[in-house]
Amino acid sequence: MATSHPPVILITGCSSGLGRSIATEALSRGLRVIATARRLEAVSDLDKKGAKTLALDITAAQADLEKFAAKAIALFGRVDILVNNAGYYQFGAVEETSPEQMQSQFATNFFGVVNxxxxFLPHFRERKAGFIANIGSQSSYGPFPGAGVYGASKAAVDYISQVWAKELKEFNIRTVSIGPGLFRTSAATNMKFQSKELPCYEGLHKQRDMYLAYSGHEPGDPKKAAVKILDLVTSDKDLPGRLPIGDDAVALLDQTMQAEAKEFQAWKEFGKGTNHDQA
Incomplete structure (x- = not known):
């Protein structure tokens, strides 16, 4: 990404986890970093390291988000890269998850990203440049019992990212959805749980407990993921529609795509033969 000054990158959800790792890696590369979190004190150390820090609730009203965008752009006169990382994990069988919890999950993980x-899109369109990196999840690559609502919100991020890649191409705005696997972050400890626990889903509850006990032992290193992500968003490479990050995420998407291709071949003839006789 050729600019006369280091690119300006804005990252949401920098209080911990992957967002913090991306911000730290960006600072180490000399990028101009705008790190956000709901609470400014959660990113005060990034401010001391040279980042500009702003408070941001991505579920705020659209008018407030537009004011935030104007404030962020004014810090350096531009934003080149937007990393939509903020989000959380809602666990529970779909039946156990209340409508309010489902709406809250989508309000943060999907509508927060879109809104x-x-x-920022008017700014990107005016400059005819911009990079939008949306942090999805490997949970959108395959049906995970217990992660139905979370995975659905991340699958929506995958889809909207691929639509943006086509809609915004004429403005030289590039978009990608990045699906991390399991990394050693605070995702498990920050996980939210179902509103009610039904005995019939006892197996899922045991999986939840195992997942919580596994926290801190995940295979992925968020610092290494941050290196990959910064390499991507500062390059001019052609982008995939969705990009798994993490050995487990890559293996899962590979497995899912092969299974779907096999299933499609087995059923494609059944899906035909519905055209109008005069079509």
Missing amino acids: LTNA
């Missing part, structure tokens, strides 16, 4: 991005 904040829309607040």
Whole structure:
């Protein structure tokens, strides 16, 4: 990404985990970093390291997000890269998850991404440049019992990212959805749980407990993931529609795509023969 000054990158959800690792890696490369979190004190150390820090609730009203975008752009006169990382994991069988919990999950993981991005799009379009990196999840690559609502919100991020890649191409705005696997972050400890626990899903509850006990032993290193992500967003490479990050995520998407291709071949003839007789 050729600019006369180091690119400006804005990252949401920098209080911990992958967002913090991306911000730290970006600073080490000399990028101009805008790190956000709900609470400014959660990113005060990044401010001391040279980042500009702003408070941001991505579920805020659109007018407030537009004011935030204007404030962020004014810090350096531009934003080149937007990393939509903020989100959380809602666990529970779909039946156990309340409508309010489902709406909250989508309000953060999906609508927060869409609304904040829309607040920056006029700036990107005016400059005819911009990079939007949306942090999805490997949970959108295959049906994980217990992660239905979370995975659905991340699958929506995958889809909207691929639509943006086509809609915004004429403005030289590039978009990718990045699906991390399991990394040693605070995702498990920050996980939210179902509103009610039904005995019939006892197996899922045991999986939840195992997942919590596994926290801190995940295979992925968020610092290494941050290196990959920064390499991607500062390059001019052609982008895939969705990009798994993490050995487990790569293996899962590979397995899922092969299984779907086999299933499609087995059923494609059944799906035909529905055209109108005069079509």
